[in-house]
Amino acid sequence: MAKLKLIVSTASLFCTRIEWALKLKGLEYELIVEDFKQGKSELLLKSNPVHKKVPVLLDDGVAIAESKVILEYIDEKWKGGDFCPLLPQEPYDRAQARFWAQFADEKCVFGVWGACCAEDGQEKEKAVETALESFAYLEKQIEGKKFFGGEKIGYLDLVAGWIPHFLGVLEEAGGMKIIDAERFPSLHEWAQNFNEVPLIKECLPPRDMLLNYITASLSKLRSLAANKP
Template identity: 45%
Template sequence: MGDQEVKLLGVWASPFSKRVEIALKMKGVSYEYAEEDLSNKSPELLKYNPVHKKVPVLLHSGRPICESLVILEYIDETWKSGPSIFPEDPCARARARFLAKFMDEKCYPDIWKIGGSKGEEEREKAIEEATEHLVTLENELRGKKFFGGDEIGLVDITANTIALWLVVVLEMVGIKFLLKDKFPVIDEWINNYLDNSIVRETLPVRQDLLAYCRSVFQCSN
């Protein structure tokens, strides 16, 4: 199956889409990218992800794979070139899956709550909940450069929600120094992660994402 048969349906401001792009680039896979407008979803998106109608969707030889964590596993198993995304050790692999799920089910929703909160009390509660999750991640990272050790892997790719989206939301609500002041290990990980050339060229420009988030949350409030 040639790399030329790979297409990604995504959204530039979606951390889930960006996960897949990072993984494809890490593996050296050539792909076509199609930007989706989620307010006017394309027939292609509706055809290939009729259940959730969401991005990202990876098309490989015309076959769709949906949900970012599922796509990351597919990429790792399909293309052996480049670094492994999932750990080889079964115990480490299970731990990585657990943390990736933790990012999606706990961390990301609470990040979004901070931006979308109405009033000081609701925002403080959202920040408190997010902070509890950051304590877990701080302890997980302690003594390591990346979540998996010395190289970027599944949890790091999944945690781009922390590396950029959380940082942007905190800046938007006026507490951008929270991470540096309270979570120095996570702050150092962010610096190491964003220093990677593939990550740096793939994630959105911070100011563009900040403007996007302001427009989204202004509409929702």
């Protein structure tokens, strides 16, 4: 079997979720790390000509892009036997997992990023408030469960899995607070359960590197916004 290849960048929460999935399935893979300071590689542009974004999974000559699409692909291609399932088995549970995964990306990831980028003051407060409302929905989903997937890590845990590690860094870079144990006790406990799993920890980018990267991205965005005509 040709080895799987995964094109990533070093600080992308969308890439980390794919690494976790590959490890959960027990699959060998080679990481190809893009260095965006040098521009985008030929391989990336060829493999994902539409969006030109990481992650891209290369499997024996074919390329699959978009992180939630890749997760489903991995779950469908390597299933049964010793392969742990990522999505639940029942259609309704699968629909719920997909619904909340879409919600977590559209509302929580982009909600937090919006709050990060917002100007201090009223704009920031409003953006934080919007993000808090979204996290309150996720809090309800995890109440009384160890993982979103039940007793084991599943698809939705992987999609929401940026929260335990990346969110704190985004909060620090953006000068705001979203999650604490008091406001979101169940999400907080889930985050601790999640971070205790060794293969989850293995794929996390170092905190300092992540903070530098996000801080630099924010500065760049702000200076672009300030220089807008």
